[in-house]
Amino acid sequence: MHNEDFASAAMVRLLVRAMAAQGLALPPGLPAPAALVGSHVPLDCKRSVVQAVLAQGGPALLLQLARQVHLLRDDPVYRALMGASDVPGLLARWQRLERYVHSAHQVSVRAQSLHSPYSLHLQHHARAGTGGTPQPPESLAVLGVLLGTCEALGVPGMAVHLGEPGGSDRPSLPLVPGADQATELAKAIAQGHASHWTLHWQPGAAAHAPAGHGEQNPQATLCDALPWPPLAHRIARRVLHDPAGEHPVDELALSLGQARRTLQRHLATHGLSCRSIATEARTRAAAQWLLDTPHGIAEIGFACGFADQPHFTREFARQVGMTPARYRQAFGHP
Template sequence: MQDFASAAMVRLLVRAMRAQGLDPPPPGLDGLQGSHVPLAYKRSVVEAVLHQGGLGTLLQLAQRVDLLAGDPVHRALLGASSLPELMARWQRLERYVHSRHQVSITASAPGTLALHHHARPGVLEKPLPTESLAVLGVLMGASQAIGVRGLQVDLGTSEAASQRVSLRIGVPATPAELPAQLAPMAAEGQMGHWTLRWEVHTDEGKAPIAPAVEPQPATHLCDALPWPPLAHQLARHVLHDPAAQHTVDALAEHAGLARRSLQRALTEGGLSCRHIVTEARARLAAQWLLDSPHGLAEIGFACGFADQPHFTREFSRHVGLTPARYRQAFARSSAPRDGSLQIR
């Protein structure tokens, strides 16, 4: 649990505690942009939330994803245009960081997802109820941020219907009611079973709502390359949301061309969809490496690379240096040199 996703979760909880008037444990984390946080400190933050507010407060604080604005993870998740796409991005994040736990989709239908937060195969330690609740809070907050309407969450399995707790975005339970409802579920091991329901609209998945994050998408980064207009159009599309799945079919649809027509047009200019996508992602990653203190893994995930080796390999092929060596060689003196700001 010392990956960048855990560090982002800790930053969120600490900032949310302060916004709520609660006292996070030292050291103070405002402004921390590191990639790692010790498990002991993560647990101390959760314990502080429970001591000062309880399980209901933990769920509410975890929904404050707006407090992560500017983090690469925030941009990557909130680039989703629908709840199913958000879940796909969350699952990619879990795979990227080799998380011990994962959220699996156990059933799906239009406007409904049944989810289970559980240990990965081969991992003996199940998620703590507080870990499941924090993940659920982030998914609820992110769903609201991307414009999911009418979201309702039922906690617990269908077999334990009498103990299920229903939550609705924008209609919170009273401060005394929610902890009383959640405590028995935590004791019974039901906290990791969720059923999400929301309003489905005909435009769902068509037009993503751009989150208010800084820096804004740097869609100009490939403009200086001697590419034909079609390639620049595709590059700007990729740079607007690098974490999306930019397949050949998806790019062809964006360009309004048949798949073969797109490939033929790019081949005539000595290009391919893969080359354009990777070049755009590598250039954006280079900007993050020079202009932000975020860790290498966090930047690689946010820029759409499948995992850390993929990021290192493709960045080196397009830039000529590994991400770490590139940062060491060119980052401003005020930026971190190894991408490893850590709480020790």
């Protein structure tokens, strides 16, 4: 967790909340909880939190705490990750997060099983040109968040092996509650395998509907007052259920029972397109986050599906007439 970005800040928030929930000692001098909600947490603070976890329970405790992603349920990053419908979809969103924050480290797919589409070998490694191989605690924290999100999504039959695929005596990480992970993690760290993971899961749909996909999602109605045709409103609601999703035109057309060209022609008669509807929906969702929460602007832009912070700032200003920062300063959360 090198960079002072919202992804590592969210990781710190997660660890601090999980430590507090388990009655663990927090490091002295930790900023007030409100200060941990923004996009930037000092590097010394991040290190002190990780060291406090390691001192009280070692790598196994760090992995356990990082899996408690439900403690971030009100965070934009959590909502964005929970929009995934399967493990590959979750990895795609995690990789977009890494690109968004220009992370020095990244998770890459190194191999997929020839025998099963439900197995992936991943490596957490330095991004080309950045140097700085991730330390075992950093890799285990990322692994914990990915596993915890898979669990929250209800992915069936999750299992993890640490180390290079095909290697002998690869540690198998027990994921059942109360399992003793310390021995396997110590072996993996000693062998230099903490950053190599093979995930296995069983076929079947996730048991848990992604966050924000229920009928009670208040953001789903943000475009309802616009004078749009019914098909446009259905597209907007679909985007607002999961602003972080890509929502390609072919997928939207299929969900609406329309041919792609038919949908495009219908929208064009009203001066609309799938892209313009999605941008309007994402902008309104972002505006709601800016008004109602103290979360960082970059974090909100990621959760609302913008490619990067400049793209968010540019599109928001084009739609609203002012930048996200000016909008928040004028109308929203200080």
